[in-house]
Amino acid sequence: MAYESIIVLEDGTCPAGANSYATLAQADAYAVPRGLWAASEDETVLAARERALIRASDWLNGLDWRGAAVDADRTMAWPREAVYVHGEPFPSDAVPAAVAVSCIEAAACIINGDDLLAVQEYAGAVTSRSAKVGPIEESYAYGKGGASVVPSRPALTGRIRLFLRSLPEDQASGNGAIVYTVGRA
DSSP states (O other): OOOOOOOOBOSSSOOTTOOBSSOHHHHHHHHHHHTSSOOOOOHHHHHHHHHHHHHHHHHHHTSOBSSEESOTTSSOOOSEESOEETTEEOOTTOOOHHHHHHHHHHHHHHHTTOOTTSOOOOOOSOEEEEEEETTEEEEEEEOGGGSOOOOOOHHHHTTTGGGBSSOHHHHOSOOOEEEEEEOOO
């Protein structure tokens, strides 16, 4: 019995039920030579990888993309309209190849136990410190443990940053901030 895929590829044509930006064949062609996972024909492994690709696509759909989805009623973030790269319009009937690669990289993270959609604690209790010397006051504010831990995922977001309004790590609150205030002594 041949393995039956659950992937419905979003390739820019908006197919009904689209749930992934990469197929298992595309993922294997990318991931195996890079050591992200080993080649396998085990149906349980293949099914887990497809679920990871779908979950990775869900994560990508939640990013802060440039432009607007061509159909606001669809769950997939791509294709998009009014997206410009280096001043040139990106086709509104296509998905950037970088999105597929990021989907595969994210799926590999998920396979390795990193739930990208899990709630992340970026800042807990705020710790602050202030010092005043003459008219200059310096204040530091940090998240839990002295500084926030904001996951940076260059393998996932580096390729797609041209298509994003902001990176997920930029959206996190509680990053250590230094505030200078000049006032009267």
